[in-house]
Amino acid sequence: MKRTARRFLWLAAPLALAAPVLAAVAQNGSPPGAPPGGNPLELKYSTPNAAHGAQLSASVCQSCHGPGGVSTNPEVPRLAGQVPGYVRFQLAAFRAKLRPSPVMQRVAASLTDQDMADLAAYFSAQAIGPAWNTTDAALRARGEALFMGGDPARGAIACAICHGASGRGEDHLGVASITNQSPTYALAVLHEYKNTPSFGGIPQPEAMRIVVKPLGEDDLRALVAYLSSMTR
Numbered sequence: 195m196k197r198t199a200r201r202f203l204w205l206a207a208p209l210a211l212a213a214p215v216l217a218a219v220a221q222n223g224s225p226p227g228a229p230p231g232g233n234p235l236e237l238k239y240s241t242p243n244a245a246h247g248a249q250l251s252a253s254v255c256q257s258c259h260g261p262g263g264v265s266t267n268p269e270v271p272r273l274a275g276q277v278p279g280y281v282r283f284q285l286a287a288f289r290a291k292l293r294p295s296p297v298m299q300r301v302a303a304s305l306t307d308q309d310m311a312d313l314a315a316y317f318s319a320q321a322i323g324p325a326w327n328t329t330d331a332a333l334r335a336r337g338e339a340l341f342m343g344g345d346p347a348r349g350a351i352a353c354a355i356c357h358g359a360s361g362r363g364e365d366h367l368g369v370a371s372i373t374n375q376s377p378t379y380a381l382a383v384l385h386e387y388k389n390t391p392s393f394g395g396i397p398q399p400e401a402m403r404i405v406v407k408p409l410g411e412d413d414l415r416a417l418v419a420y421l422s423s424m425t426r
């Protein structure tokens with residue numbers, strides 16, 4: 195067993211700490227309530243139909259997100275293996291124009307609640323894509339240490355506490371999968387968490403904003419080098 199693996203063996207306990215840490219973070223951040231007039235992120239749908247999701251993906255999403263949601267463009271997020279709740283909430287947030295992105299707001303405008311659930315069911319069942327290349331081994335190693343252990347002296351929380359040591363997230367807690375996520379996209383979204391307020395209505399609107407607060411640019415780059423190549 196590799197030394198790092200043994201050192202972080204306690205994390206193999208399946209996300210036992212995620213719920214209490216999320217609860218503490220939520221209290222700390224006084225999350226915004228649902229927007230006035232009801233929560234536009236609450237979707238109404240019946241049993242998701244992944245086969246219909248596959249058809250929609252092939253005709254609408256694949257040109258940007260890649261076949262099966264395995265994007266090969268570092269700026270476009272991978273959707274393969276993403277937890278379904280996260281995909282549904284993000285699509286609803288684009289449609290409600292709560293999450294910025296002219297491209298995705300246009301795409302989501304043409305999707306029904308049922309389409310969103312079908313797409314989420316399809317993408318969550320696809321195998322995550324291969325690792326991205328990282329040329330800087332030292333940077334990646336720093337990212338791995340932060341990901342697994344955090345840096346308590348600086349108040350940096352280990353990513354693995356919520357995302358899991360495998361980075362595959364936790365659907366019922368609203369935690370996204372980030373394993374082998376596209377690197378340029380991941381860095382952009384971490385900057386967004388640092389620089390823009392959250393939108394209400396998702397399960398954990400403040401979690402990532404609190405997590406990134408003590409982290410500097412070097413930390414974010416190291417973390418992205420690791421998370422974009424987790425399963426190599």
Ligand code: HEC
Pocket residue numbers: 250251254255256257258259269270271272273280281284285294295297298301313
């Ligand atoms: C023209 C290119 C394009 C098309 C077509 C497209 N997307 Fe996207 N999508 C993007 C880009 C770029 C982003 C990143 C947006 C941002 O955060 O700035 C994105 C983000 C997303 C996200 C958020 C992912 C995350 O990890 O937070 C989801 C979910 C998503 N797209 C789903 C879809 C689905 C489903 C379709 C098809 C119905 C689709 N997209 C079609 C370009 C596209």
Ligand code: HEC
Pocket residue numbers: 215216219271340341351352353354355356357367368369370371372375380383384396398399400401402405417421
């Ligand atoms: C307290 C729990 C928690 C911790 C700790 C945590 N995350 Fe997250 N993370 C979440 C939640 C919840 C989401 C999705 C919610 C959202 O969109 O704000 C998320 C989303 C993300 C995303 C966006 C995924 C996407 O597809 O857009 C990235 C990247 C990410 N986290 C990276 C990290 C990194 C790196 C760390 C460690 C420095 C970390 N997270 C620590 C809870 C956590």
